[in-house]
Amino acid sequence: MNIQDPKLSARTGSIDMAHGGGGRATAELIADLFQHHLTNPILDQGNDAALLPPAAGRLVMSTDGHVISPIFFPGGDIGSLAVHGTLNDVAMAGAEPLYLTAGFILEEGFPLADLERIVISMARAAETAGVPIVTGDTKVVEKGKGDGVFITTTGLGVVPDGVHVSVERAKPGQAILLSGNIGDHGVAILSKRENLEFETEIRSDSAALHTLVAGMISAAPGITVLRDPTRGGLAATLNEIARTAKVGIHLEENAIPIKPDVKAACELLGLDPLYVANEGKLVCFCEPGDADAVLAAMQAHPLGRDAALIGTVTEDDAHLVEMETEIGGVRVVDWLAGEQLPRIC
Amino acid sequence: MCLAIPAKITELDGDDMAVVALEGIKKRISTALVEDLAVGDYVLVHVGYALHKVSPDEAARTLQLMAEAGVLQDELDEMTGADQ
Amino acid sequence: MKYVSEFRDKDLAKSVSAAIRREADPGRTYNFMEFCGGHTHAIFRYGVQDLMPDNVAYVHGPGCPVCVLPVRRLDDAVEIAERHNAILCTYGDMMRVPGTKQRSLIRAKADGADIRMVYSTLDALKIARDNPDREVVFFAIGFETTTPPTAVAIKQAQKEDLTNFSVFCNHVLTPPAIAHILQSLDVQDLGTVEIDGFLGPSHVSSVIGSKPYEPAAEIFGKPVVIAGFEPLDVMQSTLMLIRQINEGRFEVENEYTRVVTRDGNLKAQALVAEVFNVRDAFEWRGLGTVAKSALKIRKTFAAFDAERRFEITPKQSREVKSCECPAILRGVKKPTDCKLFGTVCTPDTPMGSCMVSSEGACAAYWTYGRFRTKAARPQKEAAA
Numbered sequence: 001m002n003i004q005d006p007k008l009s010a011r012t013g014s015i016d017m018a019h020g021g022g023g024r025a026t027a028e029l030i031a032d033l034f035q036h037h038l039t040n041p042i043l044d045q046g047n048d049a050a051l052l053p054p055a056a057g058r059l060v061m062s063t064d065g066h067v068i069s070p071i072f073f074p075g076g077d078i079g080s081l082a083v084h085g086t087l088n089d090v091a092m093a094g095a096e097p098l099y100l101t102a103g104f105i106l107e108e109g110f111p112l113a114d115l116e117r118i119v120i121s122m123a124r125a126a127e128t129a130g131v132p133i134v135t136g137d138t139k140v141v142e143k144g145k146g147d148g149v150f151i152t153t154t155g156l157g158v159v160p161d162g163v164h165v166s167v168e169r170a171k172p173g174q175a176i177l178l179s180g181n182i183g184d185h186g187v188a189i190l191s192k193r194e195n196l197e198f199e200t201e202i203r204s205d206s207a208a209l210h211t212l213v214a215g216m217i218s219a220a221p222g223i224t225v226l227r228d229p230t231r232g233g234l235a236a237t238l239n240e241i242a243r244t245a246k247v248g249i250h251l252e253e254n255a256i257p258i259k260p261d262v263k264a265a266c267e268l269l270g271l272d273p274l275y276v277a278n279e280g281k282l283v284c285f286c287e288p289g290d291a292d293a294v295l296a297a298m299q300a301h302p303l304g305r306d307a308a309l310i311g312t313v314t315e316d317d318a319h320l321v322e323m324e325t326e327i328g329g330v331r332v333v334d335w336l337a338g339e340q341l342p343r344i345c
Numbered sequence: 346m347c348l349a350i351p352a353k354i355t356e357l358d359g360d361d362m363a364v365v366a367l368e369g370i371k372k373r374i375s376t377a378l379v380e381d382l383a384v385g386d387y388v389l390v391h392v393g394y395a396l397h398k399v400s401p402d403e404a405a406r407t408l409q410l411m412a413e414a415g416v417l418q419d420e421l422d423e424m425t426g427a428d429q
Numbered sequence: 430m431k432y433v434s435e436f437r438d439k440d441l442a443k444s445v446s447a448a449i450r451r452e453a454d455p456g457r458t459y460n461f462m463e464f465c466g467g468h469t470h471a472i473f474r475y476g477v478q479d480l481m482p483d484n485v486a487y488v489h490g491p492g493c494p495v496c497v498l499p500v501r502r503l504d505d506a507v508e509i510a511e512r513h514n515a516i517l518c519t520y521g522d523m524m525r526v527p528g529t530k531q532r533s534l535i536r537a538k539a540d541g542a543d544i545r546m547v548y549s550t551l552d553a554l555k556i557a558r559d560n561p562d563r564e565v566v567f568f569a570i571g572f573e574t575t576t577p578p579t580a581v582a583i584k585q586a587q588k589e590d591l592t593n594f595s596v597f598c599n600h601v602l603t604p605p606a607i608a609h610i611l612q613s614l615d616v617q618d619l620g621t622v623e624i625d626g627f628l629g630p631s632h633v634s635s636v637i638g639s640k641p642y643e644p645a646a647e648i649f650g651k652p653v654v655i656a657g658f659e660p661l662d663v664m665q666s667t668l669m670l671i672r673q674i675n676e677g678r679f680e681v682e683n684e685y686t687r688v689v690t691r692d693g694n695l696k697a698q699a700l701v702a703e704v705f706n707v708r709d710a711f712e713w714r715g716l717g718t719v720a721k722s723a724l725k726i727r728k729t730f731a732a733f734d735a736e737r738r739f740e741i742t743p744k745q746s747r748e749v750k751s752c753e754c755p756a757i758l759r760g761v762k763k764p765t766d767c768k769l770f771g772t773v774c775t776p777d778t779p780m781g782s783c784m785v786s787s788e789g790a791c792a793a794y795w796t797y798g799r800f801r802t803k804a805a806r807p808q809k810e811a812a813a
Contacts, residue, residue, distance in 0.1 A: 198370055267350050268350055327476070331476045337776035349658075378694060394549070394577065396636060414444050415445065415447045
């Protein structure tokens with residue numbers, strides 16, 4: 001729907017219940033804010049559903065809800081995070097992402113200027129990634145029933161023939177590669193958290209990894225597992241894989257890349273970087289013979305410059321993740337019950 | 346217990362507060378518990394307070410003792426031709 | 430990181446480990462209690478045990494202020510937040526500790542209580558300034574390391590006339606606890622726990638100095654080595670303890686000389702003495718009642734004492750029945766000796782504080798070394 005003279009002033013004012021009513025206010029919001037910034041041929045069809053051309057291969061679909069707070073943080077915001085997050089979920093299946101959707105649940109009173117900032121950020125992220133947001137939805141809830149804004153994104157992609165990336169393909173002997181420094185995102189978020197503030201140049205590593213994945217698959221189509229270690233950090237991801245694939249994992253602490261500042265922030269707050277969230281990193285399992293080629297492909301890509309071989313898959317009935325520590329001892333890297341909290345003891 | 350970390354003083358203000366740096370991380374902390382601090386000193390930081398100055402000489406001495414601990418073993422190994 | 434990374438060096442670790450293997454007498458065992466939870470944490474997190482010979486072992490002590498806080502006091506803190514509508518400021522460590530009926534601060538927060546996690550008393554003071562019409566209570570826990578910052582906060586509150594700020598004081602003292610353990614029946618008569626020496630607390634000692642441990646070492650004839658928290662510090666201190674035992678000495682030695690002196694931080698000690706005095710007795714979870722082992726706020730600062738300010742209902746607090754935290758805190762039992770460990774009691778569903786505190790023995794066993802023997806096996810095979 002193209003409204004010539006939108007009455008909506010996106011720069012002042014805030015969301016009210018009328019915006020979710022389905023009437024003219026809703027239409028104006030969609031046209032002036034969402035469609036205006038996210039414009040692309042499919043979205044501009046103007047229908048509730050997006051009509052897509054046939055896909056050239058096996059389909060992959062993934063969905064994510066985003067409820068992060070703070071909404072704006074160094075290196076990104078809830079919008080760019082949502083776009084990158086879903087693109088990455090699709091990429092972790094070895095797929096090329098093709099389309100995205102975006103659903104918004106807005107709290108009454110949410111500033112329109114903030115919403116516009118978020119939508120612009122999503123538009124930029126989608127454009128940079130080369131993947132359009134083709135359909136979406138907006139709802140409004142009463143004040144107190146939402147945390148500003150919740151965003152749900154779904155991604156659709158296609159897996160090239162000959163590629164079969166799936167957790168159960170993890171087998172003892174395979175190499176484990178990590179695409180870069182851990183902990184950036186979590187530390188960036190914490191640095192802004194009330195009652196914990198500290199000054200740092202660390203920014204979230206939020207990024208779309210699908211072109212990195214494409215390069216890796218080119219180098220070795222036989223890659224077995226791909227995962228992005230988000231909430232719960234590297235430790236959670238590796239434990240999930242070990243548990244599901246019924247294998248063990250052995251890591252070398254000295255091989256895991258981490259920025260000195262991130263390490264320092266974790267020391268200050270008593271956090272273990274292995275459990276801190278990332279939003280632009282991936283782990284890859286592959287046959288030992290492919291490891292060099294995949295590592296080279298990663299390091300050749302801007303998002304994989306600090307990629308490293310960090311461990312191997314082992315045989316272990318207990319499905320544990322073990323790590324040789326900095327001093328040469330061994331510890332178990334367990335799966336944390338909940339969120340890791342800063343400590344003083 | 347008592348997570349405390351050595352950090353370098355980069356700024357001192359008159360009001361018993363300071364800025365410390367740990368690599369590139371900077372944090373404002375209280376210096377109410379320590380006297381005679383200068384920019385460049387390292388202090389032990391716990392729950393937002395400097396607790397004690399870190400002595401560079403003692404740190405070096407401790408590392409030296411640790412290194413020496415194994416020295417005799419190295420010499421013995423050399424003498425007997427044993428692998429480490 | 431300066432003064433940190435050097436003390437995690439692999440080659441240095443090999444060096445000290447070799448010395449320990451050489452000097453430990455194969456004809457005996459050495460059991461050292463690391464008093465501090467921070468040392469328990471370091472030992473597990475770095476796998477220090479893997480670098481020790483089989484006859485050297487660590488017995489985990491009660492130096493975890495979160496672990497030894499009686500359930501009743503935690504229930505009181507929850508009450509202050511819920512019944513009195515105060516903003517309760519707490520260190521992160523306390524958030525998940527289960528109180529009576531598994532009620533933790535994080536549960537109370539989910540139910541609507543205004544409980545805020547802070548990194549420092551400085552943050553709590555700020556909250557008090559920013560919320561002049563609300564009561565702001567700081568939940569103070571910790572040994573002598575954490576007490577001076579609370580003292581400074583109370584004095585600052587007095588200086589600024591922050592009438593809405595108060596402290597719920599649960600600070601405890603280390604030397605009485607060490608003496609209590611050594612005195613207890615388990616050690617002396619029944620010989621259930623063999624403790625040949627102590628790794629003394631690192632940062633507590635930076636405040637109180639190494640002097641306070643001298644009477645205990647002499648009376649009980651056990652060596653004490655003040656040890657830093659880095660893994661190399663723990664190893665070097667273990668070596669020093671082994672040497673003392675081999676030479677028949679029982680002195681207080683200091684490995685952590687870069688921040689610990691015999692007298693400690695006199696300024697901090699003076700501030701603490703100004704603001705607090707010693708309670709006649711205090712109940713420690715696990716150790717029972719220990720005389721003169723905890724602090725309360727002096728009358729001169731009564732206005733900032735949450736215990737005087739708020740009416741707190743006397744409680745019949747209950748621990749979980751089969752929870753072995755008391756025995757584990759005294760080093761008498763291992764986490765694996767507890768019926769609940771790993772079954773009913775896990776970090777997901779903690780029954781006692783030893784499981785939920787990041788440096789409780791149970792949490793350390795679970796997080797770092799649940800299947801210890803398997804994890805250690807490849808290392809030992811390599812060394813053989």
